[in-house]
Amino acid sequence: MKKLLLVALFTYKQRVRSGTFLLLTFRLPLIIVIGSAIPIFQELGGDLPRVGYVDQTGQLSPISLIDMGEDFLKRHRELVLNAFPTADSALSAADSGQISGYLLVPPDYFEGGRLVYYSDDAPNESLLDVLRRFLRQAMLPDASPDQLALLKDPLQVTYQSLQSGDSFSEGTALVIRIVLPAAMGIIIAFTLYANANLLGQAVVEEKEQRAMEMVITSMRTWQLVAGKVLGIAMLTVTQLIVWCLAAVLAIYLVLTLSSGPSQLAVPWDTLLWAFMLGAPTYLLYAILAAGLGIIAGDKKQAQQLAGNVGIFSMFPLWLTGIIIDTPNNALAVALTLFPLTSPIFAMFRMTLTEVPVYQLFLALGIILLCLLPSTWALTRIFRASMLLYGQRMTWKEVWKALKEAV
């Protein structure tokens, strides 16, 4: 066990500082965080422009102060809007720099006429929010702020599952409940795909760098293989931690600095199944990718061969169409039980239906059962191929290695 851990730590150390890993790990989260922060910083970047409006319907109540509510940017709690009697007066004010733009409410607005906003700058989301609030307030001058808020989002539904009895009352929590499993499925798929390649390369590097003989005379073959797999798994965990932290940061930025609920309900059962099915499937992919890496003669071949395994992780993404209408159809259930697609399909189905627990346990059992023979086969192939420096093992040789071991 000590030697296995030594190999794992060494493999981890070997790769964690490599440019490829750093790029893979930090590029995506950086894009997410910057992407979520840009609109917020744009809002924080300055005061909202002073704007005016011209009511040509004559039916809107005169409004000069807009109540922006608690959840909007704190310093824009109340905003002033200038009313102009005519379009010409508004235009003059705009020309003189008194206002930066104005909203023209046409006489046929209530019959379907379109609003026009005149300005040199396109309105951003914050300004559009101000104008929406203005129109709601101007149309219903006697409504309370709560009624106006309700008007903004009248469908605040509670979802209750008939099967499990679980209920989710907040809109965003419901979205999380639906989106999270799908997101987990996609993350698992990409993690499996990326790391299958990584492990295939790590193993072939061991062959390419010709350090194998020195290492193998100090430990058992399976310890070396398992150590490599564990080292790459540690890298994956590092990657996932970075990604999760980035996701949390992005969510924090979106929720704290813009309008949105302050708390989210985390569906722990989904996360637990994602881990319980995802982790052993990861190992299974790792073993298959390592096996193909061993068979390969160089990195390029390893990448090609490991890519063939990784393709299984992408497979469910192409088949989402078949489960949308009938998430419990026979093919969907079969792919939930098939070890290479199991966690991804399970997660996708969870977004649409209550997946029976026995199916999840059965899927887990099948994956665990597959791990034993695949580990055995991997060790045999590794042993047979480790001295074939720079050479690809033929399928005949692979078969012979397996047959001799029986």
Add this chain to the structure above:
Amino acid sequence: MKENKNEFALQADQLCKQFAETYAVDDLSFEVSRGEIFGLLGPNGAGKTTTIRMALDIIKPTAGYIHPLGGPMSEAKKARIGYLPEERGLYDEMTVFDVLLFLGQLKELDRSTATQRVELYLQKVELWENRASKIQALSRGMRQKVQFVAATMHKPELIIVDEPFSGLDPLNTRLIKDLLYHLREQGATIILSTHQMQQVEEMCERILLLNQGRRVLYGQVGDIRRQFSGNTVEVDLLGELDQLPGVEQISQHNGAYRLVLTDDVAPEQVLKALVAKPNLQVRRFEQVQTSLDEIFVHVVSSQGQAA
């Protein structure tokens, strides 16, 4: 098999290894005594590396056995053996120190001892200054020294070195040789697999010459050289030598006379005859011994012709 300190450092009996239709090693038996420097020789493809790999349990024999340190290979035994493979390779993107620390710990050294040994051995091979360098930044000779440290830093009882001097300059060759002598003085057994006959003649007490997987020569270096030396003597003398009884052929070689004697004449008889000649003064008289290099070429090429 029960381990016994008095047994051989390596023992092979009727060892065979077959790859497809070819026997890489065929019916090979030999022993290496504890504490000796043993030469494993042979042309390319003779079966040396296959034999070593079987000794280290990297590959399994088809038949027979080869046991290191008095019994079949075991996990515990791996830490008592050091191996410098012919295939040189280390982890290119790691530093010298990290690689050695890793390999030392794999040989059962605890972290603190491994750290001390790495420091000590890197100083011995004059690479301490390069401890933080990445392997890929080292020259071929430096890499080889790093691998030598990896093979010996855990103070193994049996050290198998495959072509340890290839790619080394004379100074580094001397350095590695001295380290090997030092390890032998400390009780280690050294198996030296090489093509460099000069090193074998200098370092090894006994040798095994393999050709086409089979044992061709096996025994004390001196005995083998004597066995292959013909009835030839070399004489350095003052005066002109024309004829001598019992001498078939006289030739000049580096300023001295080389005399090929008839089978029924002993060198002592020729020396007496030379000394008895009044017009000659003998300054040097020695029996010519064939070098291992010549023996190697002779044996391997004659086997090739026979095949």
